[in-house]
Amino acid sequence: MNILSFDATQFSSLVQNITTILEKTGFSITPTVIETLRHSCSELDREEVSILIDIAIHTRKALYQDQYKKIFPWYFTEQTLMQCSEPSFAQHVMTILDVKGARVVESCTGAGMHALSALKEGASEVISHETNHIIGYLATINASLHGYLLKPMIMDGALANVGSEDIFWADPSRRKGMQHRRGLSGYYSPELEVLIAKAKVSKRGGIKIAPGERIEGNLTREFLGIGRECREQILWFHTSIVDGQVTLIDKQKTFIPQDNELIPELIGHESIARYNYILEPHPALIRGSLSANYNEFGIVVFDRNIAYGLSQEMKDIDWYVHFNILHCERFSRKRLQELLVDLDWNAKTEIKKRGFPMEPDEVRKQLQFSESDQAGVIILTRCNDDHMMILCKRV
Known part of the structure; x- marks a missing residue:
């Protein structure tokens, strides 16, 4: 049998x-x-x-894993669990694609999470493609356990037939260490060029790729975050999404850039200490239109290549981690040690860096901390050609 x-x-x-x-x-x-x-x-x-x-x-x-509890019963292999989108992400995708009453063509079935979301959102039909017989079979089993019919075609998603009235979705598998890397973090199967061509002829389309991928071309990107992670990047076609848009799935918050050409005010290092807070943006916001976000919300920067922002007042804590600035000056290990003595900070003090030549652990080994119950945050960064140290307290 x-x-x-x-x-x-x-x-x-x-x-x-x-x-x-x-x-x-x-x-x-x-x-x-x-x-x-x-x-x-x-x-x-x-x-x-x-x-x-x-x-x-x-x-x-x-x-x-909390993110999958609501979807059970659901069966996974090691591969599908590793590459699977969370149900909340899959629902977001199908909501954007507006699949109700439409035929959905899916290039890569995987765990079947997106296919199920499409069916739940009212797709008239889901035609999914999967090269692995077992994974395709599991998708059928999983869908049937939730009362839906899904039978993936066991064939390469590159061969999917996509029409102008179809909704197209692809979550291609990514393999590291392959020969044809093409400057990406991994080799996609099917190849992205093939998937992009299919998405362009569809009524609406989307392709999931790695968050750190930068694909050249006139593409619309959305970055999806959860917790303090940027988890997914979606290339959208023929949708209402604006390039650089960012959505925090767990917070149900979206930043839509009004003008991606706008940039925030730039200040010199001597002005950093005049601000109350240094802001560390959500990783998804860093991947998206951070400059437009800072401009829109009145956040200034001290280096256009460093993600930290400065503000006199608190901003939305879901988008930014806040640090109350206590002191700022050019980096000097000797001077930093003096400040640590004055502040009486212990070894639990955080050391963070952006654009700084030394690793936090390397700096830590050169410092001595007190035995007090006080701790702070040392931010090591760059302002143009100057290396800076900003001592602050996490808010």
């Missing part, structure tokens, strides 16, 4: 059986455990038992 012949109920029972056996061993995979599992699943061959072990282990891992 082949795994692919099991329906959702049979498959769930099989995985549960394997999970129960693994729980008794603390999920320790020894030759004895493997033999026990093979005996328990005698109708399957060795490779299929290995696949089920992979699914049992990584489905259990996902169960203990």
